[in-house]
Amino acid sequence: MALINENFLKLKAGYLFPEIARRVKAFTEANPEGAARLIRCGIGDVTEALPEAVRYAMHEAVDEMGDRGTFKGYGPEQGYDFLRNAIADNDFKARGLEVSADEIFISDGSKCDTGNILDIFGAGNKIAITDPVYPVYVDTNVMIGNTGEADENGAYAGLTYLKCSPENGFVPDIPEEKVDLIYLCYPNNPTGAVATREQLTAWVAYARKHGSILLYDAAYEAFIQDESIPRSIYEIEGARECAIEFRSFSKNGGFTGVRCAFIVIPKTLLGYQKDGTAYPIHPLWSRRHSTKFNGASYIVQKGAEALYSDEGKSQIKALIEHYMGNAALLVEAVKAIGLPVFGGVNAPYVWVGTPNGLTSWQMFDKMLNEANVVITPGSGFGSAGEGYFRISAFNSRANVEEVCRRLAAL
Amino acid sequence: MALINENFLKLKAGYLFPEIARRVKAFTEANPEGAARLIRCGIGDVTEALPEAVRYAMHEAVDEMGDRGTFKGYGPEQGYDFLRNAIADNDFKARGLEVSADEIFISDGSKCDTGNILDIFGAGNKIAITDPVYPVYVDTNVMIGNTGEADENGAYAGLTYLKCSPENGFVPDIPEEKVDLIYLCYPNNPTGAVATREQLTAWVAYARKHGSILLYDAAYEAFIQDESIPRSIYEIEGARECAIEFRSFSKNGGFTGVRCAFIVIPKTLLGYQKDGTAYPIHPLWSRRHSTKFNGASYIVQKGAEALYSDEGKSQIKALIEHYMGNAALLVEAVKAIGLPVFGGVNAPYVWVGTPNGLTSWQMFDKMLNEANVVITPGSGFGSAGEGYFRISAFNSRANVEEVCRRLAAL
Numbered sequence: 001m002a003l004i005n006e007n008f009l010k011l012k013a014g015y016l017f018p019e020i021a022r023r024v025k026a027f028t029e030a031n032p033e034g035a036a037r038l039i040r041c042g043i044g045d046v047t048e049a050l051p052e053a054v055r056y057a058m059h060e061a062v063d064e065m066g067d068r069g070t071f072k073g074y075g076p077e078q079g080y081d082f083l084r085n086a087i088a089d090n091d092f093k094a095r096g097l098e099v100s101a102d103e104i105f106i107s108d109g110s111k112c113d114t115g116n117i118l119d120i121f122g123a124g125n126k127i128a129i130t131d132p133v134y135p136v137y138v139d140t141n142v143m144i145g146n147t148g149e150a151d152e153n154g155a156y157a158g159l160t161y162l163k164c165s166p167e168n169g170f171v172p173d174i175p176e177e178k179v180d181l182i183y184l185c186y187p188n189n190p191t192g193a194v195a196t197r198e199q200l201t202a203w204v205a206y207a208r209k210h211g212s213i214l215l216y217d218a219a220y221e222a223f224i225q226d227e228s229i230p231r232s233i234y235e236i237e238g239a240r241e242c243a244i245e246f247r248s249f250s251k252n253g254g255f256t257g258v259r260c261a262f263i264v265i266p267k268t269l270l271g272y273q274k275d276g277t278a279y280p281i282h283p284l285w286s287r288r289h290s291t292k293f294n295g296a297s298y299i300v301q302k303g304a305e306a307l308y309s310d311e312g313k314s315q316i317k318a319l320i321e322h323y324m325g326n327a328a329l330l331v332e333a334v335k336a337i338g339l340p341v342f343g344g345v346n347a348p349y350v351w352v353g354t355p356n357g358l359t360s361w362q363m364f365d366k367m368l369n370e371a372n373v374v375i376t377p378g379s380g381f382g383s384a385g386e387g388y389f390r391i392s393a394f395n396s397r398a399n400v401e402e403v404c405r406r407l408a409a410l
Numbered sequence: 411m412a413l414i415n416e417n418f419l420k421l422k423a424g425y426l427f428p429e430i431a432r433r434v435k436a437f438t439e440a441n442p443e444g445a446a447r448l449i450r451c452g453i454g455d456v457t458e459a460l461p462e463a464v465r466y467a468m469h470e471a472v473d474e475m476g477d478r479g480t481f482k483g484y485g486p487e488q489g490y491d492f493l494r495n496a497i498a499d500n501d502f503k504a505r506g507l508e509v510s511a512d513e514i515f516i517s518d519g520s521k522c523d524t525g526n527i528l529d530i531f532g533a534g535n536k537i538a539i540t541d542p543v544y545p546v547y548v549d550t551n552v553m554i555g556n557t558g559e560a561d562e563n564g565a566y567a568g569l570t571y572l573k574c575s576p577e578n579g580f581v582p583d584i585p586e587e588k589v590d591l592i593y594l595c596y597p598n599n600p601t602g603a604v605a606t607r608e609q610l611t612a613w614v615a616y617a618r619k620h621g622s623i624l625l626y627d628a629a630y631e632a633f634i635q636d637e638s639i640p641r642s643i644y645e646i647e648g649a650r651e652c653a654i655e656f657r658s659f660s661k662n663g664g665f666t667g668v669r670c671a672f673i674v675i676p677k678t679l680l681g682y683q684k685d686g687t688a689y690p691i692h693p694l695w696s697r698r699h700s701t702k703f704n705g706a707s708y709i710v711q712k713g714a715e716a717l718y719s720d721e722g723k724s725q726i727k728a729l730i731e732h733y734m735g736n737a738a739l740l741v742e743a744v745k746a747i748g749l750p751v752f753g754g755v756n757a758p759y760v761w762v763g764t765p766n767g768l769t770s771w772q773m774f775d776k777m778l779n780e781a782n783v784v785i786t787p788g789s790g791f792g793s794a795g796e797g798y799f800r801i802s803a804f805n806s807r808a809n810v811e812e813v814c815r816r817l818a819a820l
Contacts, residue, residue, distance in 0.1 A: 002621060003590065003681065062465050065667070066459050111701075111703065115702035116702065257475070257709075296669065
């Protein structure tokens with residue numbers, strides 16, 4: 001009798017974005033007119049063309065596959081050296097950070113990486129996540145059995161929720177209790193907040209004191225405008241002893257449909273066996289990656305490498321400027337109608353307080369039905385997100401300007 | 411204190427193919443002359459150019475990404491309908507099999523799928539694997555804690571090994587004990603054996619009797635030449651109630667470096683909660699796939715779709731004919747030197763008994779040092795593989811002819 005993993009039965013409703021898709025589909029089927037003027041600012045998905053440098057490189061790679069002399073079969077599971085070196089040189093060494101190419105593991109996406117990372121950690125870890133938070137962190141912990149059941153607010157027994165609010169600038173306070181794995185995402189999805197050097201220094205000190213590991217999601221680092229804000233956790237002294245960093249080409253290079261990301265595991269990072277014996281994390285992930293993954297597509301890796309060329313860098317810069325220009329317009333429009341607004345300055349997300357005590361999903365339905373704009377309900381990111389909604393700046397300029405007009409008219 | 415998953419510490423040595431790579435590297439560094447004439451028939455990796463139809467479709471898809479009007483961001487996690495429909499129509503409906511498009515989940519590879527599938531099954535399942543076997547099935551069960559420690563032969567406590575030998579045609583006998591999850595791979599890697607309709611019918615009957623699930627890996631179905639051999643487990647009546655099928659574009663379409671595969675989970679397939687309550691498997695995998703995966707690359711999926719065009723089909727046919735022509739030559743060459751030979755008729759692998767009581771790794775070293783040919787030691791696939799080695803037919807014709815000459819000269 002094949003037994004299922006009953007932890008899956010603890011999961012609440014759908015994953016957030018499929019639920020949004022369901023409501024939008026119902027709306028568009030019932031309202032052809034509203035459907036025609038619908039603007040999607042819900043899911044944080046890029047909208048602009050893939051950079052030319054990337055397309056050029058991918059065309060070349062496809063052609064290489066057409067000649068048996070240059071054909072590429074299985075590649076190294078950890079990624080091709082050409083890409084690992086480009087990342088190490090440009091994202092780390094050029095910024096004075098000590099991350100070597102063989103500490104970088106290429107994958108097909110950060111969603112996979114942030115979910116799969118739990119494979120190498122044992123049962124019995126105390127897990128801390130911010131609230132609100134990217135739902136994947138929570139759901140993957142539920143699936144693997146690191147939690148109990150959810151309460152009526154959707155909070156899972158056994159997880160430590162680190163509340164984020166305007167009072168702490170949406171960066172959680174250091175907890176009094178001991179936790180073992182801590183998910184931090186800055187620039188933050190969904191709040192658009194950033195963490196300062198001082199705040200991250202405190203987290204690194206906490207993790208080192210307790211032998212904890214920070215799972216640092218820096219998928220949005222390219223959107224940071226303020227030079228004083230760290231773009232990598234490894235800008236903090238001691239982070240190589242306590243942090244894994246997740247990076248992605250999805251949002252800087254427009255790779256959400258192309259699929260490429262990477263993870264940094266310093267060789268100096270240790271975990272522990274139950275008896276207290278230290279054990280390095282790097283070989284564990286290397287083994288996991290070699291056994292359950294077969295490398296990202298060669299063609300995709302060649303595309304990602306092109307992002308580090310001069311053309312690629314300037315094309316990324318143009319994309320970031322475009323999206324951050326959108327964010328600035330949205331922030332202004334929300335301010336003008338008097339709603340509390342956060343983020344949108346060093347991140348492509350604008351985090352807004354709902355008016356008149358509306359719940360997040362009520363606001364979602366109101367925006368959908370009255371403004372024909374899809375936003376993301378804050379409560380979908382955790383109970384501390386209740387009373388907020390997220391507007392994504394990933395869109396065309398014309399659409400964003402129209403969203404601003406509709407917000408004014410609401 | 412971050413606890414590691416100590417199950418990883420039970421894993422023996424390296425994963426097979428990295429270990430082969432290590433020995434080959436040591437040899438080539440020490441023997442420049444041998445290195446120059448080295449022929450690789452070890453890892454089962456395709457060598458011929460990617461079909462033109464695929465490259466054409468991928469070029470088009472890259473161009474689509476360059477226009478914001480046709481740009482594709484996040485796709486459906488389960489795969490694009492264009493590909494799911496092409497698979498359902500061509501691989502199943504056209505053969506009279508009942509598999510619908512929404513029972514097909516597109517991924518970036520069968521190695522990922524066969525490893526990740528364990529996420530949805532609970533602890534306490536009795537796992538059966540054939541011996542010899544593709545190492546990923548074993549290692550992923552070790553990692554997730556479904557086994558105890560390995561003994562001196564590398565056999566893990568708690569796993570049920572189903573011995574495959576010339577006596578049973580390398581298709582395991584139905585076990586007397588009850589097992590819950592059974593990995594079957596036909597055409598088989600590494601032995602090149604196929605399972606007959608009668609043999610698969612017996613397995614389906616066994617699984618249905620015990621509420622077990624067959625994890626049926628059909629990655630090599632395209633190589634079947636004998637029309638009486640089932641290409642899909644769903645050719646067996648009742649399989650929709652007891653089997654998951656894994657398929658890949660790696661070996662038929664030459665996608666080992668492109669990365670695309672799929673898995674079929676019939677909606678009629680049930681697993682069980684501990685209390686005996688039945689629960690459908692399809693929504694569990696759908697949830698897993700939505701939460702821990704973000705869809706295969708759009709460009710790659712467009713390439714895979716092209717394999718179902720008339721041009722794509724005829725280009726696959728030519729590739730299969732090429733590799734199976736190689737296999738026939740290898741079988742003849744091995745027969746000529748009087749070694750026991752299996753496979754190579756409906757599969758691209760030739761499975762050979764070692765001469766003079768050599769162990770598999772001794773034969774590996776002999777072939778490497780004396781013939782400068784890389785093969786795969788049978789014992790790397792399990793203890794029942796001791797005394798055998800695998801020759802892969804994935805190579806150029808010229809290389810295979812040269813391997814045949816070197817075998818004759820050994």
